[in-house]
Amino acid sequence: MKRRDFVQLTGLGAGALMMPMAMMGKIIPAEALLDPGMDVALKKKMADVALNTAKSLGASYADARIGRYLNQYVFTRENKVQNVVNTESFGIGIRVIANGTWGFASTNTVTEEGIKKATQQAIAIAKANATIQKEPVKLAPVQAHGEVSWKTPIKKNFKDVPVSEKVDLLLSANAAAMDNGADYASSALFMVNEQKYFASTDGSYIDQDIHRIWPTFDITAIDKNAGKFKTRDALSAPMGMGYEYLDGLDSEKLKGPDGLILYRNSYDMVEDAKFAAQQARQKLSAKSVDPGKYDLVLEPNHLGLTIHESVGHPLELDRVLGYEANYAGTSFATLDKWKSGDFKYGSDIVNLVADKTQPNSLGAVGYDDEGVKTKKWDLVRNGVLTNYQAIRDQVHMIDQNESHGCCYAQSWNDVQFQRMPNVSLEPGKEKYSIEEMIKDVEKGIYIAGRGSYSIDQQRYNFQFGGTVFYEIKDGKIVGMLEDVAYQSNTQEFWNSCVKICDESDYRMFGSFFDGKGQPSQISAVSHGSSTTRFNNVNVINTGRNI
Template sequence: MKRRDFVQLTGMGLGAMMLPLSTMGSNIAAEALLEPGLDVAAKKILADVALNTARNLGASYADARIGRYLNQYVFTREDKVQNVVNTESFGVGIRVIAEGTWGFASTNDVTEDGIKKATSQAVAIAKANSKIQKEPVQLAPVEAHGEVSWKTPIKKDFKEIPVSQKVELLLDANSAAMNNGANFVNSSLFMVNEQKYFASTDGSYIDQDIHRIWPTFDVTAIDRTAGKFKSRSALSAPMGMGYEFLDGLESEKLVGPAGLKLYRNSYDIIEDATLAAKQAKEMLTAESVQPGKYDLVLEPNHLGLTIHESVGHPLELDRVLGYEANYAGTSFATLDKWKSGDFKYGSDKVNIVADKTQPHSLGAVGYDDEGVKTKKWDLIRNGILVNYEAIRDQVKIIDQNESHGCCYAQSWNDVQFQRMPNVSLEPGKEKYSVEEMIKDVEKGIYIAGRGSYSIDQQRYNFQFGGTVFYEIKDGKIVGMLNDVAYQSNTQEFWNSCVKICDESDYRLFGSFFDGKGQPPQVSAVSHGSSTSRFKDVNVINTGRSI
């Protein structure tokens, strides 16, 4: 399955059916989500069984991850509930280094005997692989943290909210859309709780409780006389928050151009569905874009996807080295460009950071799946490529001795490997609003929300669409447009960035099911930015209006 098709399907709720069994787990009753599971003391005893067994069998390093993964997904269409899914996945994964080589095994038999068997298998695999290993694995040193814990700072646990309340919210959003001109609407609510325990022979015992949430919908309006239809998806962003994201406890709304409702740290799905229906109807009569060069004003929920594809993926070190190509290809941002010290990835306005600590982001955790304390670091500073995304067995390749803390596995049943952290564009330092930005544009297009896209296997040449498009003439929004997509290459595009709004406009975009690897794994990651202006970008007419 193509990666971009997978991303689009997740917005419709279908992507959940494509997830590996280890992520989905077994079906359970909603009330079973509230069961406490193993306590920390029991987890430590079981983890020590793995670590001691690995040492006794000759492993020079071992880590064990005991994971309980809880999911609740709610799907509706118009006035009906399509499905409510509650799942639990529980097991342990053991990773070792023996004779200089990695080995991994996992089991859902979370007993001392089950863990001993899995650990023995992991060591046997490592020793078998060592016969063809060309050079031994070298791990960057990591601090021994002892017994520590970290939790997503939530105010409302989704597991404690009745399913009926969630269903009612989605059906109310559907009703609002139908009452304002939509002919069809479906809505979904994805909620995830990862209860993860990590222990290693380095001396860390880390207990983490991680929460994520994503409300989304898609509305369609039809002109039966003309035989046309248009759709508008939600302008929500998945977040590393509790259910308070949907009940207004962190209410912080921004009003954008053309009356767009933009959300930060809270989301009003009924309000967004109401506006979506009206905009879908407006799209039915909107003009088709004239191809040419335009200044693009890109809002954060849109720009996040461009950051994800043209910065986040190409700066994953395994892609740079050619070790990884699944789902997203390799990378044009090769080591020689970084070593030169002057590779102009973007204009001097462009400062892009990786950050696994960012509040409310999908990628926020206290420690990664190698027991490394998470942090923030520069990827691009004043437009210059300065670093990559790397983990313990990679950083030596770029002459560094500290992991970036971005190692992750989608479940206990999967081996952890390098994954994209939150990758974000820093806001402008000077006070500058979206309204002021639009006033400075003579010929441009304002784009909000994510849409279809295409990018080559080196993450260089690309094309991006969006959710809604508005034409800008002489500093004013003059009307909605259809069939808009822009084409560029990564370096040309980021060097065309001429202005970025200040932090008052800063918001997060998120990818809830980002695929990578073979066998494939998914992860969740956010990308922050403020509305940004890109000068003289080539816009094409997709010709998809019906």
């Protein structure tokens, strides 16, 4: 699976067919989404069956996760509905430590008998693993939370909104695009509800109700005479919110160059589709960039992907240690650099933080999948590498005794492991408008939205494109550009950061489908930033034949 939002889910229309199996579950009628499911008292009773069985079989630790995953996906193209999919997945995953080693098993037979059998299997797997593991698992201590709950603070549950209303929104966005110069318009709406119950022998019983939403589209304009086409994707961000994200209840819009509309905390899909069609048409006649060194002004929906690849992944501790290399390689940010205490990951104004509590973010939860209360912590402070992302059985490797609370499993059927939390660039201290950000740029490019990218297996050398590009000359926007990609390495790039807008410009980018592991799992994660400037970055032309 490619992480760029699953390649826009293969053009969106085929998205339902391309969904990772863990996201699919069984197909159900829409009304089944409203079923409240198993009550909390019964969940506790079933979880205790797993915990007590594990202890009786010699486990020194056990946890149980009862999960119900509800998803709704709506796909349209031009004036037609292509698919509406409702899915449900329900079961229990049981993880144990026996003879100092992990074991895991799962079942969708959530009965006392089914749970006992799965727990016995987890114990057997742990004992088999113990014959080859050299050192016992060492867990950082965790607080016993007792019986607690956490919910995404939504204002409007997507399950209460009729499918017809969702379809009308998507078709209206398509129509707005077609009326403004698009030749093709595909749109989709992804809505997710994770109902997760966690219990452990440490004394926690945690009930969580998590919501996420992602509206998106792909607009295409064609120049038949020239035999070429251009696309413009949505400038939406997937969010940890309810359907209010699309209602404009907390509407905040910021203006980019050339009338570009930038959204925060709410999203006007029809408005963005209209503007996207106009921009896709403009891109057909836009000037092709001249390669060379440029100052780059990067808006948050673009910079989020660069943060994801050049900060989020390389600071996952399992990659740093070489234990994990699937999907994203290992990491250049090795322990010796961290231990030195002075490794300059970026310039002095660069402060990068991990945060599982960030409101409206995709990664926001109250507790991770090990029962650890989530928090915020520094990764890079004043440009210096200060920490990594680590979970209960990892933190002792970096001489820490408290998990960072970033353990996650994509479903009840998968074992939880270290996953990227929200990783964000802190806003600057001074208030800058876009005009003020570019007024002293002699030769530069403003980039909005994400595009294609490439990064090496140590997360060091990279290349990033974008959605729309504007040329900056002598402090002013002078027109649209095309065929733009910038090349750098992680340390050089972040050390070229010279100016960051303040919190009034702060927005989030996100991915529903960040892949990791073998067997692979996906997770949802956000990356926040304000508009940021990087000086003297190498730009190449991606449209020229060499």
